[in-house]
Amino acid sequence: MLGVLRSDRKTGALLSGEFGTGKSMMVRRLLDSGDVEMPVIRLICSSALTGSQYGALAPLLAETAEEINDVVAIRVALSVVAHELTHAETQSQVLIIVEEAQSIDSASAFVLGQMVRSGRIKLLVLSNEEHQDPSSLEALMSVAQLTRIVLDPWTAEEIAEYCGSMVGSRVSSGAASLIHQATAGIQSLVQEFVELAVRRDLLVDVERTCVMRTSYLELDEHAVEHIRELGHRYSPQVLELLQMLSLAGPLTHPQLEALGLLKVLHRYPTALVRVQLDIVSISSDFFADGLRKSIPSGRRTSLYKKFSSVLGNAVGVGPEIAQWTLECGGTLSVDDLCQAASRALQNHDHALVLGLLSRTDTEQGTAVLPLRIQALIGLGQLHTAGTLLATIPTNQYADHTSLIENLRCVLTWQQPSPQSPIPDIHDDFQSVSYRQQGKSSVNDNVQKFDDCQVITRIRQARALYQSGKVSEALRFVEPATAECTFVAPACGYRLSLLVVAVRSLVASTRYDSAFELIGDFELSGSYEIFVCHGTLQVLRALVRVRQGQMKSAHEYLTDARPELSLIDPEGLGALCIALGLLTGTRDRGLEDIEDDTRVHREIRSFNDEGLPRGPASDAWWNEDQVEANLLRELLEPRHSDAAVVQLLNHTAAYGLIVEGALNFHVWTHTRAEALSRRSSSFFADLVAPEECTVLQRQILAIRAVESGSVEQMEDYAFTVYQAGDPVLALEMMTRIVDYWTSNNSQRNRGFAIRKIHEWLYQMRQEPWGIVAQSLGESELTARENEIVELVRQGLSNREIARTLTVSQRTVEGHLYRIFAKLGISQRTELNFGEE
Structure with missing residues (x-):
């Protein structure tokens, strides 16, 4: 926009976008920045002036007593412009800002278009998409030859940038995605949502990154009033459409047509309304909630009468309709209440379920009580849910045995204790697989919920993974949550199974498949988003670490850790720490952890917030914590052999893959002979399952090193690099660097160092961890690296000396030492890493 206003070839811009997309905010920032030095005249249109000729030009024509026509209007308006220019001697143009131009009258549009031809004005026209007189605005656009700039709703990335500038800290991508989901990216709503989150202390700074403490914000009066004002900026027809959707929830095209609102939808499309197939709904839950609360009771009642008289019982009772009915003094049958509550549970609106149930006299009804327990489980109030479940007589739910059993399974799974073990369920999961195939199982008419089955499947999939049967684990998890209805939120089960699947794919070096699965x-x-995003980021980091993309992994870890500090459903916080140690990016929070208790307290703090815990979280946490503690000890300059041995003694309990990974860490990172011998002996007679590619390669790597043959080590390093396992290849090359250092072969060591540089260059990565350590022991100095870079640019010794303001002899001395360190004899060999 600034470029258009500064260009001699441009007459101005039409800044287009619907209400709330930030047009006024953008103009205000532009003017406040001081980048526009022209005098400014503001013209504000309105729907009241649409039928009044020259109404938009009233500020320019106020001083004239002549009868207004086009000629007079142009002359008088240009005289006002000339007067403004006399006070700005260095400027030759005036900026005229036309606000709410969707309501501009045709006469004003004609005059402004003609004024542009004088060359004395620039036009900046702000228009919403809801045009009352489209022909007037299009005429102005055509005559004035304005450049159209359309403001779309913000993306999650743009929201993160805005929030960062507003709160003064970076915002996690999970928080930005959550805000985008809640506001549909409408700038005005984003701003109010963030301000509300700050007012309620729900956008919290964790380790220099802001994250959301909850997925839902209870609106205060300020937020409701802001949304009411935004809604009333639309025409009455559009406002009625928005109000009806906010009160009734999603409606179909035929239902809107019956209500007389379908033509409004087609004529005035808005980003606040989402259309999927023929289902129409409000795209922003934040806006829908605020608009619903802002509607006066009389208006709410009149809309309800219209809705019920036109559609009657033709619409199922969803949570919004149920709430609307109760607010207007209506009643609901138990069946309708259950239908509404069940749909609210599917939308994870657990608080609404409790609110609906509290408005009825049937809280203790046989059909309602399980819904209340489900809502409590979704809110993480497991103790209250368990207490309520214990009050149910064993014979009260004779027809719902499966439901009660699933409720008990979920409670014991999410809140395990020695006194309440998860029931031992023997099930072949036939009802799950049959349902996926569109068939009916024997008990399909009774068994509606499958939590017990999926929980058992998760546990068995984990056991298969730990034992190294990763192919079976992958087959085991695939159909587990297809088209099933669950007592607990289904996303938790899907996430549990995803963690097993990703770890299994990583163990079999199928990194691309793992990353694609996460996506x-x-x-x-x-x-x-609130529950799962942090976990997904850690899984992405896990894959990237194995691929050697440490910079990318570090970005994911930086994003994930603050979110996991609030909610860590799968217990991957310890894995986050371990991966941070592996990447060598020991930031604040990764290096300042003093002991296991503090780790547990910092990463698992969500338990104190009453937020939901996820299935199997303790199991992942415990084994990953051993890895984090082991790596932390190994990376100490003088690690304790006894502490390492003590940690290794606990590895067998976590299965073959974990035991192999931890022993390989010790073999890789220690030079203590006793520890190295202990770890290598673990692999000596180990027969890894065929599908555990990582474990197989680790065994072969150890055997290559222990063979004492540098040729065998080099061959294997090249083999695994070509096979897509650059981390292991680089670790092998560091062994080769050590070998040639101990054998005092400068040239061969230089070759190995150059190969490490070449691979890092191809990967676009900086050295990390043990690779950085190996290079650091025989690496070039900062000045030597500078000279290498200049040589690679083609500069001669004399040119390098002139660039660095040193003598040519000094440059030659540096090159002598560089050649010696890298084991080379000519300048062209410094171009390692390039084709």
């Missing part, structure tokens, strides 16, 4: 994991709504 395919759909997050529906703010609740699922």
Whole structure:
């Protein structure tokens, strides 16, 4: 926009976008920045002036007593412009800002278009998409030859940038995605949402990154009033459409047509309304909630009468309709109440379920009580849910045995204790697989919920993974949550199975498949983003670490750790720490952890917030914590052999893959002979399952090193690099550097160092961890690296000396030492890493 206003070839801009997309905010920032030095005249249109000729030009024509026509209007308006220019001697143009131009009258549009031809004005026209007189605005656009700039709703990335500038800290991508989901990216709503989150202390700074403490914000009076004002900026027809959708929830095209609102939808499309197939709904839950609360009771009642008289019982009772009915003094049958509550549970609106149930006299009804328990489980109030479940007589739910059993399974799974073990369920999961195939199982008419089955499947999939049967684990998890209805939020089960699947794919070096699987994991709504996003980021980091993309992994870890500090459903916080140690990016929070208790307290703090815990979280946490503690000890300059041995003694309990990984860490990072011998002996007679590619390669790597043959080590390093395992290849090359150092072969060591540089260059990565350590022991100084870079640019010794303001002899001395360190004899060999 600034470029258009500064260009001699441009007459101005039409800044287009619907209400709330930030047009006025952008103009205000532009003017406040001081980048526009022209005098400014503001013209504000309104719907009241649409039928009044020259109404938009009233500020320019106020001083004239002549009868206004086009000629007079142009002359008088230009005289006002000339007067403004006399006070700005260095400027030759005036900027005229036309606000709410969707309501501009045709006469004003004609005059402004003609004024542009004088060359004395620039036009900046702000228009919403809801045009009352489209022909007037299009005529102005055509005559004035304005450049159209359309403001779309913000993306999650743009929201993160805005929030960062507003709160003064970077905002996690999970928080930005949650805000985008809640506001549909409408700038005005984003701003109010963030301000509300700050007012309620729900956008919290954790380790210099702001994250959301919850997925839902209870609106205060300020937020409701802001949304009311935004809604009333639309025409009455559009406002009625928005109000009806906020009160009734999603409606179909035929239903809107019956209500007389379908033509409004087609004529005035808005980003606040989402259309999927023929289902129409409000795209922003934040806006829908605020608009619903801002509607006066009389207006709410009149809309309800219209809705019920036109559609009657033709619409199922969803949570919004149920709430609307109760607010207007209506009643609901138990069946309708259950239908509404069940749909609210599917949307993870657990607080609404409790609110609906509290408005009825049937809280203790046989059909309602389980819904209340489910809502409590979704809110993480497990103790209250368990207490309520214990009050149910064993014979009260004779027809719902499966439901009660699943409720008990979920409670004991999410809140395990020695006194309440998870029931031992023997099930072949036939009902799950049959349902996926569109068939009916024997008990399909009774068994509606499958939590017990999926919980058992998760446990068995984990056991298969730990034992190294990763192919079976992958087959085991695939159909587990297809088209099933669960007592607990289904996204938690999907996430549990995803963790097993990703770890299994990583163990079999199928890194691209693992990353693709994470990308395919759909997050529906703010609740699922809040619960799952941090875990997904850690899984992405896990894959990137194995691929040697440490910079990318570090970005994911930086994003994930603050979110996991609030909610860590799968207990991957310890893995986050371990991966941080592996990447060599020991930031604040990764290096300042003093002991296991503090780790547990910092990463698992969400338990004190009453937020939901996820299935199997303790199991992942415990084994990953051993890895984090082991790496922390190994990376100490003088690590304790006894502490390492003590940690290794606990590894067998976590299965073959974990035991192999931890022993390989010790073999890789220690030069203590006793520890190295202990770890290598673990692999000596180990027969790794065929699908555990990582474990197989680790065994071969140890055997290559222990062979004492540098040729065998080099061959294996090249083999695994070509096979897509650059981390292991680089670790092998560091062994080769050590070998040639101990054998005092400068040239061969230089070759190995150059190969490490070449691979890092191809990977676009900086050295990390043990690779950085190995290079550091025989690496070039900062000045030597500078000279190498200049040589690679083609500069001669004399040119390098002139660039660095040193003598040519000094440059030659540096090159002598560089050649010696890298084991080379000519300048062209410094171009390692390039084709």
